[in-house]
Amino acid sequence: MAELRAQFPEFRRIRSALRPTYPADAPLLQRWRAEPSVRRHQPLSDVSLGQLRAELALNRVDDLYRGRGDKFQWIVLADTEPAGWITLVVTNWEHGLAELGYALTTQYQRRGLMVEGLNLLLADLFFRTGIERLEARCSVENIGSQKVLTKLGFRQEGRLQGYFVLDGKRVDNYLYAILREDFVPPPA
Numbered sequence: 001m002a003e004l005r006a007q008f009p010e011f012r013r014i015r016s017a018l019r020p021t022y023p024a025d026a027p028l029l030q031r032w033r034a035e036p037s038v039r040r041h042q043p044l045s046d047v048s049l050g051q052l053r054a055e056l057a058l059n060r061v062d063d064l065y066r067g068r069g070d071k072f073q074w075i076v077l078a079d080t081e082p083a084g085w086i087t088l089v090v091t092n093w094e095h096g097l098a099e100l101g102y103a104l105t106t107q108y109q110r111r112g113l114m115v116e117g118l119n120l121l122l123a124d125l126f127f128r129t130g131i132e133r134l135e136a137r138c139s140v141e142n143i144g145s146q147k148v149l150t151k152l153g154f155r156q157e158g159r160l161q162g163y164f165v166l167d168g169k170r171v172d173n174y175l176y177a178i179l180r181e182d183f184v185p186p187p188a
């Protein structure tokens with residue numbers, strides 16, 4: 001079996017992990033945001049390296065555990081390789097409300113990595129912070145994203161008409177959400 005894995009590395013099991021983003025990740029994020037598969041179902045504007053670096057310099061993940069701050073970002077690792085990113089926007093600390101965004105670079109899509117990465121984050125958020133309700137939105141055509149959210153236990157709560165503009169067309173989105181009490185951590 002080990003020999004087979006060495007012969008066909010694509011069948012090797014890749015584990016997902018998370019680390020906070022740093023300003024040095026700006027070129028990576030700029031490259032990923034430009035990939036057609038990453039942009040297919042979400043409007044991502046072109047952002048300069050300077051803007052990205054400035055935004056990443058504000059990322060203070062420790063604040064999350066102190067109940068303050070409003071935007072946080074992580075790099076999703078495939079084993080040790082950077083494979084994508086997750087963004088969390090806390091919209092209301094008083095009521096424990098936050099929103100998720102996420103994407104994987106093309107070569108790491110469809111390998112089960114995002115469910116694993118988000119499960120790690122959800123466990124951390126629900127067990128270690130005041131977040132009570134997490135929301136995510138995705139285009140009604142983004143089947144991969146809908147499957148990921150369903151696997152994590154998110155419920156589809158409604159259809160948001162013409163929610164954003166993609167390639168000049170208004171696109172409907174689904175709103176998904178999960179409450180802390182409904183989160184079931186995956187077996188270790």
Ligand SMILES: CC(C)(COP(=O)(O)OP(=O)(O)OC[C@H]1O[C@@H](n2cnc3c(N)ncnc32)[C@H](O)[C@@H]1OP(=O)(O)O)[C@@H](O)C(=O)NCCC(=O)NCCS
Nearest residue numbers: 037038102103104109110111112113114138143144145147
């Ligand atoms: C959407 C995304 C996050 C899914 O993560 P992933 O790790 O690739 O997803 P998985 O490998 O766990 O796949 C989950 C399911 O979706 C399916 N799927 C994944 N990508 C798909 C696609 N482009 N079209 C159709 N089905 C897809 C998989 O076949 C799998 O189906 P199954 O559970 O029936 O086997 C990832 O593909 C991605 O980053 N895409 C580009 C950016 C993006 O759309 N981000 C989300 C914005 S809301």
